[in-house]
Amino acid sequence: MHKKTFVALVLSIPLCLLLILQSAYKPWEEGMFPLSEIHKVDLKKAGLKISVNEIYNPKANSLIDALVNVGGCTGSFISNEGLIITNHHCAFSAVQLASTPENDYLNKGFVARGREQEIEAKGLTCRITDSYDDVSDRVLGAVTQISDPASRLKLINDAMKNIAAEAEKKDPSIKAEVSEMFIGKTYVLFRYKTIQDVRLVYVPNRQIGEFGGETDNWVWPRHTGDFSFMRAYVAPDGSPAKFAKDNIPYKPKKFLRVNPNGTNEEDFVFILGYPGRTYRHRPAQFIEYQQKFVLPYVADLYDFQNGVMEKAGKNDKTLELKLATRIKRNANTLKNYRGKIQGLKGIDLVSQKKKEDAGLAQFINGNVSLKAKYGSLMADIDNLYKIINGDAQRDLWFTQIYTSTTLITVAKNINAFKAALDAQPAAQKQAFFEQNLPKLKQILEKNYESYDFDVDKMIFKRMLEDAAAFNLTQKVDAAGKISGRGSDVKTVIDQYVETTLGISKLNNQSYVFNTILLSPKSVANYNDGVMIFEKEIAKQITELSPEKDRREGLLNKLMGDYVNVKERFLQKNFIPDANSTLRLTYGHVRGYKPADATYLRAYTSIRGIIEKGSSGNPDFAYPEQIRTLWEAKDFGPYAKKNLNDVPVAFLYNMDTTGGNSGSPVMNALGELVGVNFDRSYSATINDYAWNESYSRSIGVDIRYILWVASKIDKADFLVREMGVKL
Template structure:
């Protein structure tokens, strides 16, 4: 293979056939691991050490941490992941007086560990191919809306049955190939997660957005958490009596790290990729979605930074939102740049033209799929006609916190109104109010009235300008004839609603079922009108398109498999995978070569620029000037390596994934991709697809020499070995 990459999807069931040809990129099931070429590529352990159904193996050390990946590194539930994966929990634990986000957090005893609010741990414990059951349920169903409804109902029924058989688990059916294959995944969920050690922000976020998605990097993007369970070993909410979780497997850390061209692999939970879509999908991304979302996020960041400029409490409150928006903005701009640089749209058009020609010249395919390519194009032309409306609707609720609050209140009011008696209403209220308040707490945690007003005003002004197929009836019905009136209307909705007052909502509106039903205001009325338009006019059409796309994409992949004479591996979808490759630099531009290691020297050089994003703890310079590297230096560098570069195939969700050497030992933690590799979601290429991780030697050096967290060296079992 020109690229030694394998991404592995876990299946229990046998019956899904894959060809013997291993692609340069993609995801493969562990059932086919023996033909993937891992050992020829450099793996030194047995394949069963990675995955061994029914037995303990490396996959048992992997966890999903929120939307990221983590791994157990001690027998007492200690987890290593990224700093940015714990960021929101650190923010929620911080106050202006006790600012863990800025200064870091170190708990040298279990009693000092604090709750990581909002974080849960999921451990994959089982998987089963249920494609036959899902596809059997829709056999002979031509109506696209009915097709999607049946798929969703069948998926939920299968997951519910799995939970009924074992109430200790959670379960969900994941679509592996759209309209083609489905897998039931079973998970153990751990609710009590605590912060153990998080470096200061000027280590964990060194370089800020200036360096985000860039190489060279010098970011200590790591943190340590601990999973806790009830004394009987069952999952339980945060409680003092809970005890550290005992994992079936934890990874061994190798403090010697890696060298250039060393074989490495990653296990993790990559989010979403879209590599098996037609040219029109890429056109939608390039013409519509990527520019719109990146510009909207840029505007939202400006609003939030302005609100926090003069108030530290507001700055902390909005920190996670700003970081999330900035990450999306730069990611989308990188994707847009990558699409244009490699002209992927034209490549896809040529591939699809060749596929259409293949169908026309293959009688048995022409008979069954003769209209496939024209049907795909016709559907996407419909999607293009109201793309502005679709994108706006996808962002309006997530962009405006109070609109989320209004939507949830209206939904709860509707459920209460459906009850026939006051007693039934109060019972429904009592059974849901705790979870409901918890959900609103998470919204209000990052709510700021000035930010909401600014963003909401822009969103409504954008929608007011929509014409033709993009016009929203809810906006048109306002009767506004001039742009300034839109801003006035939006401002009045925000300033006049009492939903801005969390205390009022919690103590007055949510006091009882009757109190919820009695409360109303213009913001609730506006949201109700928008929701009604979505439900009655927009959603049915979206469901129809989703159903058509489900069928067409299943056929599209099937025909491409015939055309290329090989099966494809599924796009990433947040299920457990493996990718492998080498510690390797690259040439992103003419006459340049980027080496695969950065050092503390480079960190200090950036710090000398005067840019505040390159501030760092003074103790780093003191230790470095004293050459106090301990056992963590890399001999050929004469320095401690900070970050590493490699050609593995990663994407969103791989944040926090353990980087392992040929013996399955942890040597780093994945956290990012190079800017040109943001396009990995759509295509992978050996020349530019590079991922970035923090070298374990830097993690250990900072913990030992800078942050006073050397107690962790004992827990992970390396202190004695590295100092003897």
């Protein structure tokens, strides 16, 4: 396999140059390293006991070949039979879709004691990084003579798509993507192999896999067994194939060895994974926009949505299961966002960024050549964000309306299909209909998975009330036509929603599939209030699009210039922010001091589960078998001596973010010793800034995984498959 797997480092822009000088800042103490650069880092001195070639070797198999991206999380192969370990919460949606009131795998757990019992993990695929190439010159070469911001951005996006399409044409077995590593500056072509058939093998009881619930989410100490096992399958000839009875387990080029002895405090550890998004190379205005608009609005909206959904599912088991994944995702995001708000205010990052940017402006103005090229840069950024802030509420509303209200999304997809159908010549309508209908139905089936009429009504009302409160400069036209029908806005909105959603045939999935989507004529003839409302939203979004494109194009150029000149200011090269491409980070197992006179140790144990369980909080309910085994001190070979207990979770000072969920935590020998699943609450601001003093990530200890598998769920066959002696 041609392999130049790209793993890009994320180094946070320092909060202030003065702080860097005072703290003897070492750039390798944070970040996610490009594997092409790890030979420049003294990993041996940090504690690595294997050659860096065993982590990454462009000429031979290495640890990176054991890594997969599964459902937006990271996973790793741990046997030569395609067995994958990742987080419980990464498998959550697939387990929810497989569950029924009769077979409640979501709450009771699931163990496939034979290959024939493994069940399809619907909606999940495995993506393996195959190779990469830097294509910055090709992308930016397309815009060297272009000054118009919107045209420039369009040409960049077109170039990225064309390069990816060209790569896929050369090798139809791969999926290609061009990732923007720095806005307006660097672009990399990634090639991925995709495994389409993924199956659930073992998911522990929810009281284990989600122990602590939202009470403990983003909190340390933690006692969550956040792990699950899946298996990748391929066609008999080894090629990727959709779920089929005749498929066989995938044979990975590399799988991780499991070390059942785990770690000790201050042990060297490292992670390979697919972190999502970080924003450390952005100016103060971006951070302020996040803190003032994005984080509070989305957190409050998701809090409201969850209240509605939890109430709806309280006395309906089927509906509870149906809404479970959406509730969990919302809850995770809203707590994360509130943690970010608290963290941003706690370290006053906006003020620190402003000081840093002021220093940058002074640096530019003090250099004749830089002033000639970048003299207006900081003012241009500030002026652009003033415009962006002026539309912030409406922009966020447009972003959330489709994800918040299912029927609006259904209407959007049908309206888009309808418009595309109308655009076809009469002689080609039937062929277009037949060719594209299966894809539309597949999309709509996904839309309806978490749909409930009463939930949709309540959330739609909230969205309309939000829009009605916007000032005239941010007016949502479709919502304004409704709220302007009377002086009592709430009553008018209530009546509109009850009537419009109540009579819409989109409520009935069967009617949509069997009547509305029966023929080109039936699609063309159907219309209702929901579809009219969505069409008006789409119309306004289209009308605003040229200005939005202009802003994004201008921002693209400004951010490229910002990074360029800032690298000169700080006399170092920055590494791109995380963007879901494969990365490496390393550190040590270590506790921390979150507050004065408080030290949090690096390990938790089963004792903590028992202690939390006595609180009466339902989030801390656990299987009684855990207490029985703990009281009998039946720990098998998985106890940690200085704890006289089985370690459940542990802390380390590595740099992680969303997407690192499920990442393998490896020891100095490259052996699996845990699975990353969370961060401490103070580390939720890692997306914007990282600091060793407060940034801690959390993993479930391999010893607890093995103890639960063997002692609780009698899954000894899996323990043996991992190569662990019983």
